[in-house]
Amino acid sequence: MTATVHWAGELTARSSIVHAGDTRGTATLLRRETIATPQGLELIPLISGNAVRGRLRRIGEELLRDTLELEGTLPLTAAYALRNGGSLHKSGGNPLSGRRRAEIRTLVPQIGVFGCAASGTIIDGCLQVGKAIPHVSETEHITGIESDVSAFDLVQLETYSHTDDLNDHAAPTLDPATVDDTGPADDSNQMRYSIETFPAGTRFSTHFRLDRATDLQIAFFTDILTTFAATGRLGGRLAIGHGLISLDTQTEIVGGWYEPLDWRHHLLDQRADIIDALRELR
């Protein structure tokens, strides 16, 4: 039996979020889309579903990897297919048959949920991920959330410096043979750059939907969402403090029904079959 389950989500930025779009000089701007508002067309920054989906995919891959102890067991194509969705390229041999694609979807929940590209074919998954739309006045008619904050007042520009301290007294001593004294004396790597971000505290509306998913896929994805909600990151520049988020969801069973399942025990019983199936991906 399969079910269609919908999660309505509200994301909250716990630190400022970077989501690169255009670059102007040394400034990286947010990704923007045209939104038809009651006042006319406006360019509004928002987070793509692709970015959200990518984070969820990586959480799923790590949950699967840790449960089945997959590290060091998979060929490159399979590793890519699980981690980042793989790529569509000529692989030699025949593409996977419809029957074999269905078997892999059922057997490997990471592929059943997210899909992948491998063995010269696209294996589609059952997951749909919504864009993360900020709660601003220009998106009230989309999110249903009233706001007196305009998108044009919301975003900020954060400035950073790349410090060139190679000539400071504490800098490591260079091998004189490697130093080129023929260049300009003020050849410095010092620079200032800026990044446009959504401030901490920004709220976004999004959604997740599993279409006709199995009990295994629903259980697996529910754990992914729980992990994302508790410890999730979103966007870029995570290494310097950007992208902390929290997530609140409301679940709705749209069609069918499902039974809760301990997906870890279920997969551990089929570990060998799963690894064999993944090794078939070329």
Add this chain to the structure above:
Amino acid sequence: MTRPPHSTPTPTNLTTSPTDRWLAALPVLAPLTGPAGTAERLLLCLHYGIDWPNSWVGRYRTTYWSQILPDRVLKSTYRANTLASWWTQVSTDLTSTPRNPAERAETAALLQADSRPVLHILREQTPALLLRVRLVADAVRDQRTAMHPTPAELPGTQAGVDLVSAGRP
């Protein structure tokens, strides 16, 4: 014999705004009207208010028209819901300040316009607007040079050719 009535010459520059005078230097290009006209005139005020000798912008003349000015005009529109907010950001960024009472008065008046359509045009048509501003600036400079040439700027002198070819804003 009666004296001719005393008359004080009325300088023409008292009846036209600074942007009117700048735009008049390029008669082949009719000034834009409506929100586009406001955008064009604000950009002219921005350009002419830059403190070239003392600001960082003066060190980047070679990329001023191609990168510095368009990047900063556009970036500021993304974080401004009003013309006043946009002007505050971009003028601070470029160290631009109206230079005299007439320019100050006109800038303040232009900033009273309905913000949304002007910001829309500044955002959507930045290169096209700045192309016009550059053409006007070139025409104003050429006019000024022709009216008040320094000996070095006299046509036919190497220094005069050098000034033009150096692309001085």
